[in-house]
Amino acid sequence: xxxxLFITCYNDTLFPATGQAVVRLLERLGHAVxxxxxxxxxxxxxxxxxxxxxxxxxxxxxxxxxxxAEAVCVPSSSCVxxxxxxxxxxxxxxxxxxxxxxxxxxxxxxxxxxxxxTELLVNRLGVEDVGAYFPHRVTYHASCHxxxxxxxxxxxxxxxxxxRGIDLVDLPxxxxxxxxxxxxxxxxxxxxxxxxAEKMKDVENTGAEVVTAVDTSCLMHIFGGLHxxxxxxxxxxxxxxxxxxxxxxxxxxxx
Amino acid sequence: MTVRVGEADQxxxxxxxxxPLLEDAQLRKNVRHATDVITYKRGIVVGETPDWQQxxxxxxAIKAHTLRYLNEYLVQFEKACTAAGxxxxxxxxxxxxxxxxxxxxxxxxxxxxxxxxxxxxxEIGLNEALEREGIRAHETDLAEVxxxxxxxxxxxxxxxxxxxxxxxxxxxxxxxxNLPDLTDDPEELTAAARRxxxxxxxxxxxxxxxxxxxxxxxxxxxxxxxxxxxxxCLTLPKVLISIAGIExxxxxxxxxxxxxQLLPRSATGERxxxxxxxxxxxxxxxxxxxxHVVLLDNGRTGILADAEARQTLQCIRxxxxxxxxxxxxxxxxxxxxxxxxxxxxxxxxxxxxxxREAQSLPYASSLCGACYEVCPVKINxxxxxxxxxxxxxxxxxxxxxxxxxxxxxxxxxxTSRRRFEAAQRLGRIxxxxxxxxxxxRNLPGMLGNWTRVRDLRELPEQTFRAWWKERAxxxxxxxPSTPLRSAxxxxxxxxxx
Numbered sequence: 001x002x003x004x005l006f007i008t009c010y011n012d013t014l015f016p017a018t019g020q021a022v023v024r025l026l027e028r029l030g031h032a033v034x035x036x037x038x039x040x041x042x043x044x045x046x047x048x049x050x051x052x053x054x055x056x057x058x059x060x061x062x063x064x065x066x067x068x069a070e071a072v073c074v075p076s077s078s079c080v081x082x083x084x085x086x087x088x089x090x091x092x093x094x095x096x097x098x099x100x101x102x103x104x105x106x107x108x109x110x111x112x113x114x115x116x117x118t119e120l121l122v123n124r125l126g127v128e129d130v131g132a133y134f135p136h137r138v139t140y141h142a143s144c145h146x147x148x149x150x151x152x153x154x155x156x157x158x159x160x161x162x163x164r165g166i167d168l169v170d171l172p173x174x175x176x177x178x179x180x181x182x183x184x185x186x187x188x189x190x191x192x193x194x195x196x197a198e199k200m201k202d203v204e205n206t207g208a209e210v211v212t213a214v215d216t217s218c219l220m221h222i223f224g225g226l227h228x229x230x231x232x233x234x235x236x237x238x239x240x241x242x243x244x245x246x247x248x249x250x251x252x253x254x255x
Numbered sequence: 256m257t258v259r260v261g262e263a264d265q266x267x268x269x270x271x272x273x274x275p276l277l278e279d280a281q282l283r284k285n286v287r288h289a290t291d292v293i294t295y296k297r298g299i300v301v302g303e304t305p306d307w308q309q310x311x312x313x314x315x316a317i318k319a320h321t322l323r324y325l326n327e328y329l330v331q332f333e334k335a336c337t338a339a340g341x342x343x344x345x346x347x348x349x350x351x352x353x354x355x356x357x358x359x360x361x362x363x364x365x366x367x368x369x370x371x372x373x374x375x376x377x378e379i380g381l382n383e384a385l386e387r388e389g390i391r392a393h394e395t396d397l398a399e400v401x402x403x404x405x406x407x408x409x410x411x412x413x414x415x416x417x418x419x420x421x422x423x424x425x426x427x428x429x430x431x432x433n434l435p436d437l438t439d440d441p442e443e444l445t446a447a448a449r450r451x452x453x454x455x456x457x458x459x460x461x462x463x464x465x466x467x468x469x470x471x472x473x474x475x476x477x478x479x480x481x482x483x484x485x486x487x488c489l490t491l492p493k494v495l496i497s498i499a500g501i502e503x504x505x506x507x508x509x510x511x512x513x514x515x516q517l518l519p520r521s522a523t524g525e526r527x528x529x530x531x532x533x534x535x536x537x538x539x540x541x542x543x544x545x546x547h548v549v550l551l552d553n554g555r556t557g558i559l560a561d562a563e564a565r566q567t568l569q570c571i572r573x574x575x576x577x578x579x580x581x582x583x584x585x586x587x588x589x590x591x592x593x594x595x596x597x598x599x600x601x602x603x604x605x606x607x608x609x610x611r612e613a614q615s616l617p618y619a620s621s622l623c624g625a626c627y628e629v630c631p632v633k634i635n636x637x638x639x640x641x642x643x644x645x646x647x648x649x650x651x652x653x654x655x656x657x658x659x660x661x662x663x664x665x666x667x668x669x670t671s672r673r674r675f676e677a678a679q680r681l682g683r684i685x686x687x688x689x690x691x692x693x694x695x696r697n698l699p700g701m702l703g704n705w706t707r708v709r710d711l712r713e714l715p716e717q718t719f720r721a722w723w724k725e726r727a728x729x730x731x732x733x734x735p736s737t738p739l740r741s742a743x744x745x746x747x748x749x750x751x752x
Contacts, residue, residue, distance in 0.1 A: 009669065012719040013679050014712070019719035035723045037676075041669040046662060048622060050644030054666035061670065085638075148624035177581040181621025188619060189704030191273050194283075194585040195621070196708065224709030227694070 001031045001125070004069035006062070006114075008076045009041035011237075015216045021243035022075050022117060028245070029121075029130060033073075036065050042074075044082035049183045052090070059090055063106050066114070071124065074206055075213045075239055078182075081149035116146070117239055118214055122155040133246040134187050135165030139208035139240075141199070141222065142175045143215040156214055156238055163241060169206040173198075173215040181223035196225045203233060210236050258376050259349040260607045265594025268615035273590040283416045286410075286587040289417045290578040296524025297524025297575060297629070304520065306659045313513045315398035318569035321471075321504055322559060328471040328504045329550065339536025341546040350551050353384035355549050356463070356496055360390050363494045363545065365461040371478065371485045372396035373465025374412050374553060374572060375498050378607075379596035381463070382750040392463070393455045395484040397448050404431040410588030412595060413522050413574035418587045420596035423713060452484060462492035462543065467571070468514060469548070475535045476548065479518060479528035486530050495543035497568070500551050502568035513570060519629035521573035554607035563642045567602050569632040576626035576636060582619055591616060598626035598636045610646050617643035657701065683714045 003026050007019045013198025023033050042062060043055030062083070065070045074080050088111070091103040121127050140160060146152045160168050179185065199222055203211050209232070213219050216237045223235035266272065276282060301307050321328055333343040346352035360368060362641060367723040368385065370376065370392055382392040382403075394403040398416035402409050405427040409415030416424070427440040428447050437447055464485065474571040476497055478485050489495060505514065511533070519525045537546045558567050577583045577597030588596030592613065593604040601620055605613040617640050620626075626636040651659055668674045689695055697703070717725075 007719050009675075013682070016715055016717060016719040016722055020722060023723075034709055037721070037724070038672050040672065040675045043669075048644070048668060049658075050617075050641070050646075050648035050661065051659075051662045051666065052641075052648075053647045054662060057666070057670045086641075104684050106377050144621070144623035144625075148628055177621050177623035177625065178580065179621060181623070184621045185619070186271055186704045188273070188582075188621075188700055189707060190270065190277055191582055191585050191619070192621070193708040194277055205711065220711070221709065224705070224711055226707060227710040228696075 002070045003031050003036060003073045003120070004034045004036065004066055004071065006039055006042070006066065006072050006074045006079070007035065008074065008079050010220075011075060011216055014220070015237065018075055018237040018239055020217050021237065021239035023071065023133075025130060025239055025243040026073065027124070028243070029127065031125075034069075038065050042079045042082050044079055045091075045182055047082060047086055056090060056094070059087055059107070060100070060103070062087075062186075063103065063110055064243070067106055067110055069110075070114060071120065072110075072114045073117055073120050074114060075214070075237060076216065077116045077143055077146035077150050077152065078217060080114060080116045080119075081145035084111060084165075085149055085236045087111065110197070116150055116152070116214060118152060118156045118159055119150065121159060121242075128158045129164070130242050131158065131245055132162075132242045133164040133244055133248070134241045135167075136210050137167040137169060137206075138210045138212055138236075138241065139169050139171040139203060139206040140174070141171055141178060141203070141211060141213045141218060143213050143218045144175070144177050145185070146214050147175050159242060160212070164246065166241070167184070169208055171206055172202045176202075178218050178222050180218045185221055192221075193225075196221060200225050200231070204231055208233060210234055210237050210241070212236050212241055214238050256348045256552075257350060258379065258557075258607055258609065260553075260613075261380060261592075263593040263604050264608060264612040265381045266613065267589050269592070269619040270615060273367075273586045276586045276590055281420070281423075282587055283585065285418050285420045287526045287584060289414065289575045290584055291413075293524055293574075293578045294571050297578070298524075300520045300524055300526050301745055304516070307342065310513055310517055311633050313633055314571070314631055315569060316516045317505060317510050317513060318571075318632050319566070321506055322502065322565060322568055325501060325504065325559065328506055329501055331471040332469050332474055332504055333550075335470075335472065336476075336548060337474070337537060339474050340538075341474065341536040341548060344547060346549050346551045349379035349551075352379050352498060352551050352553070353381055356381060356498065357384055357388050357390065359496055360385065361388070363461060365390065365494070366671075367391045367393065367455075367459045367490050367636055368463050368496075369393050369395050369455050369459045369492065370399070371462070371464040371488045372399045372415065373463070373478065373498060374409075374594050375465050375500055376463065377409060379498070379551065379553065381498065392633075393459065393468050394440075395452050395455065395488055396480070397445070397484070397497055399454070399484055400448055400630070401427055404428070408589060409594060410596060411574060411577055412572050412588075412597070413601070418589070423739075426665060452487075456484075456487040456491050456670045459494050460495040461496070462488040462499065463485075463496050464488060466497050466503050466548070467498055467518065468511060469504045470506075470508050470551075471504055471513070473535055475508060475533050477511060477531070477533045479515070479532075480530045481523060481528060483530055486532055489532050489534065490542045492543055494545040494547075496547045496549065498549045498551060500553070501555055501728075502570070504669055518571055518573055521571075521575040521631040554609065557609055558606045561606070564602070564639050566608060566634045567599075567606060569634050569638055570599050570603070571597075573631055575629040575631065579629050580620075581623060581625065582621065591619065598640075601636070602636060602639045605643060610643065610650060614647045614650075617647060661701070675700070679718050683716075686714055 043058035047055040158227040179192040185192040217233040401416040407546040583597040601616040
């Protein structure tokens with residue numbers, strides 16, 4: 001399959017390893033990955049903070065770039081949620097001179113081809129065992145959008161359970177918000193910190209060395225707090241767990 | 256018309272109000288414990304209801320339909336209620352409602368009233384209005400008694416004293432009921448409350464209540480409760496006055512079938528409320544002989560006019576969204592500065608106040624969606640929150656607002672590949688004064704809110720796109736041979752560059 005990658009603005013800028021892992025994983029599974037450097041951001045931050053006018057050109061940009069894509073892979077559930085939950089409404093409520101009557105249809109036609117990474121793997125490609133090897137104790141945080149907007153269910157966990165060498169431990173209160181919430185973490189810093197404290201306690205109680213999720217943004221928040229406390233827990237986007245194989249390890253050891 | 260919602264117009268921002276609450280370890284433990292217990296119980300009784308999702312859909316549909324034809328259903332209710340011997344009053348705002356109720360109490364010659372828990376009366380500040388006219392209002396709901404005697408404010412729409420624990424309740428009762436030997440044994444505490452209340456039930460001839468549902472087709476009013484105090488107030492006094500928001504209307508008596516399944520399960524994790532009272536007007540020799548309903552607008556028709564936010568009025572005040580909310584869980588209800596707290600309060604209060612006050616409330620949510628998931632009438636609270644944030648932003652006075660400036664700059668960057676890549680480079684180069692051993696630990700300005708409790712790794716040497724470019728150069732899979740879209744075309748479409 002020809003997979004067009006929408007890497008998302010923050011993964012591109014702050015977490016290139018996530019994108020590299022996605023590329024490695026999909027290519028290893030035999031798919032051709034494309035990356036159009038015209039891409040920037042889905043508009044979620046603007047839209048959710050109340051700057052809906054500013055998000056509109058980013059919707060147009062996304063549709064323009066990907067309208068011919070066979071499948072769009074997004075390694076971030078909240079960005080996919082932004083598109084699914086809000087793009088159709090945004091397109092139908094356009095006003096002003098730039099109004100594009102074809103946009104509603106373009107969005108409707110494109111959205112079914114947009115997948116969060118684990119959705120692409122489990123639902124579209126029908127794969128659960130991706131042949132990965134990750135010999136670490138890992139706990140999985142089910143981010144809010146992955147659960148309540150994308151309804152990923154146990155898809156990500158099914159992928160993780162098939163990883164060789166993994167010691168997967170359940171995170172208590174797995175679906176409770178970590179307190180990131182985009183600009184919420186800044187605007188409501190103290191409440192966000194209180195929510196983070198609870199999440200960190202749950203993560204640390206698992207004894208995991210790695211906390212994972214399908215959203216690097218939540219991880220940036222959870223790990224940011226853990227790192228501040230020198231807790232000795234690191235973050236890895238799920239792609240970074242699904243990408244490496246046993247032979248990679250051997251190569252690394254020999255190198 | 257002057258809309259008032261308690262003292263919400265003078266309340267500090269959510270951020271500010273949250274600070275002392277976050278410091279209150281006892282309160283936080285109480286709130287965590289109580290909301291966990293209710294959420295757990297709710298999970299059980301919802302889980303055993305096979306048609307729960309259909310019930311939610313039905314509840315939502317009935318409410319949406321009622322709101323669509325609210326003008327007709329209200330008149331229908333008025334006719335039916337009046338025909339059954341009740342009196343219906345219309346109040347456009349809090350002051351008018353208070354004037355009507357004070358007038359009625361004076362007309363019947365009372366200087367005391369007994370009350371069933373009603374959030375609407377807290378919204379309009381009824382107790383204070385009665386007090387100003389020398390009328391003493393006695394709360395009879397146990398939690399409201401605790402709040403009233405403690406000189407406190409309610410912090411939850413179903414369990415107003417959720418922020419207090421047993422020993423705190425004991426303290427209040429000891430002091431205010433003059434019971435120095437009272438222990439914190441629950442039976443002893445409730446017995447004390449019962450003695451305190453029974454005397455009032457038997458003596459005070461005027462009752463004030465809210466309404467869970469106003470039934471349009473037969474003029475009935477329905478109140479559900481757990482303690483029996485409601486039944487006392489609804490049957491013993493000679494005069495009964497109900498204050499109800501106009502959105503409490505449902506079309507038919509049969510519709511209660513849906514709501515009396517949804518409400519108790521969502522509110523208290525019970526299959527059925529212990530006390531379900533439905534009455535229609537007055538009946539000679541049975542219960543109150545004078546019955547008045549005050550229908551309150553107080554900003555509701557303004558909400559009705561906003562198609563995107565109208566669903567707010569579907570709320571049946573079950574409090575499930577409060578109990579499940581990870582934000583409410585940390586602060587409790589007082590941070591919301593209003594009788595309506597939690598996610599529903601964050602959308603109700605600012606809307607009632609026409610978005611002129613309480614503008615921080617739509618931001619008091621991480622948009623996690625847990626509220627929408629549990630809402631028995633499917634109010635998409637996150638969607639409404641985002642919509643209201645848009646209204647807050649559009650009403651921002653100053654173009655120099657730092658957040659607005661940052662957002663507009665970011666939007667400019669994101670609409671151009673050239674600017675986006677330049678910003679990435681600039682960030683990488685310019686970050687060094689702020690980075691210590693590979694980490695941001697103390698960012699300036701608004702971003703300082705991030706680094707107060709979290710580290711952030713420095714911007715990496717290479718962005719993903721730079722890596723991709725280099726990889727293509729080194730013979731890796733190359734960029735699409737026919738770019739899906741040319742930069743120039745995008746720039747034209749988006750009106751940038």
